[in-house]
Amino acid sequence: MHHPATAFDFIHDRRDFLRRCGMGFGGLALGSLLENAHAAPSMSSMGSVAHFAPKAKRVVHLFMNGGPSQVDTFDPKPQLQARHGQAIPLEGLKTERPTGSALRSPFSFKCYGECGLEVSELFQHTAQHADDLCVIRSMTADVPNHEPSLMLMNCGEGRLPRPSMGSWITYGLGSANENLPAFVSLCPGGMPIKRSENWRAAFLPGKFQGTYLDSSILEVDRMIENLSNTQVRDSRQAQQFELLRKLNENHLASNQHDPQLEARIRSFELAYRMQTEASDAFDVTKEPQTIRDLYGPGAFARQCLMARRLLERGVRYIQLWHGNGQPWDSHDNIEDHRRLAGECDQAIGAFLTDLKQRGLLDETLVLWGGEFGRTPVVELPKAGSNKGVMKGRDHNHYGFTVWMAGGGVKGGHIHGATDDFGFAAVKDKVHVHDLHATILHLLGMDHERLTYRYSGRDFRPTDVHGKIIHGILA
Helix, strand or coil, X not given: CCCCCCCCCCCCCHHHHHXXXXXXXXXXXXXXXXXXXXXXXXXXXXXXXXXXXXXXXXXXXXXXXXXXXXXXXXXXXXXXXXXXXXXXXCCCCCCCCCEEEECCCCCCEEEECCCCEEEEHHHHHHHCXXXXXXXXXXEECCCCCHHHHHHHHHHCCCCCCCCCHHHHHHXXXXXXXXXXXXXXXXXXXXXXXXXXXXXXXXXXXXXXXXXXXXXXXXXXXXXXXXXXXXXXXXXXXXXXXXXXXXXXXXXXHHCCCCHHHHXXXXXXXXXXXXXXXXXXXXXXXXXXXXXXXXXXXXXXXXXXXHHHHHHHCCCCEEEEECCCXXXXXXXXXXCHHHHHHHHHHXXXXXXHHHHHHCCCHHHEEEEEECCCEEEEEEECCCCXXXXXXXXXXXXXXXXXXXXXXXXXXXXXXXXXXXXXXXXXXXXXXXXXXXXXXXHHHHCCCCCCCCCEEECCEEECCCCCCCCCCHHHEC
């Protein structure tokens, strides 16, 4: 039986329909702020599950993806220097690739601050904040492979799909600014390995997934594609919003409130609201030249400055990746760490200085580190894996270093220790689950009570693991 054509018959593809409406990315708002009666509930009003008074309100994760070497940065080992070129006891510690004798650090160390923290010459700017740093020298992960270790550090699970920490935190605490994403992931030049899985929401509602931006792009309108609509006037855009809202309300009702569709609608709403604030937040040229000079040149410096601007505007969780791929993966020559540190050290020092000067550090938890560390022994030549320079280090998950600052942790403090050569944690071991439990505690959340029911089971960020590291709490 032939049915009369309706206005919906030509809409075979929703994206094609949006394109025909002539809207930019910001024009995809389904719940216009121009009509409060139809405004979506705010994330900040969706039931914060803070269980007690927090020490930190926000988190910045400085991710040195690829694996920085602990013995060349924040965990000096005199015995490694003394035994250079000699075999050292591995005590059953298997490495991912063939390794040989002890490889001393080519970098000198110096004591900084009243606490006397020893820091490599690679991080001289960061070291100026020695009395603010809480250095954990006894981190451990599960395996010496990038992919599962990235998933463990970011999502608390190395094999199965789980929500990222940024998603858990924004799910628990919501957003302090509805005009910007609550969770932002900045990476210059592309994405790290595992790509968007690093900031995924998994089974949490899609609105809690991180928003990725390429911070190497200078123009804000290019970095955030289709942010503004140059073809449609505000009044015309408002009419389009109203039409699109009604269409999608009907579509959502007919699909029994499908969560994926609802998440997409929320993302469109956020896109519209971003038109009013994102251009300003990400435009570092609005900063005084003295501030830009403080941070220094380069993409990492620019994204650190962006992060400070986002923090001021209420963004809850920010990840700053060093670069696409796995830049700190120095299998061939550990001297590469000099170049890599040179790209970020000044900016990290400036970021901490800037936060302190603006009174933001006390309520901002800053985390620095990679997915694991590197071996204190040299990596041997292997066809297809390195160039045979024999100055590089293999992956090491047995013992590595991260540091935190602000947000309720002890400044000028060292927690735990590795063995005499920096291979394995031997004192006050800290697993990634423990790190996550502690971060959530500092944000006012009990990691055992932050749960989400999915597929008949209550999941939590640390699964069935995790202990709070009480020794680092201020």
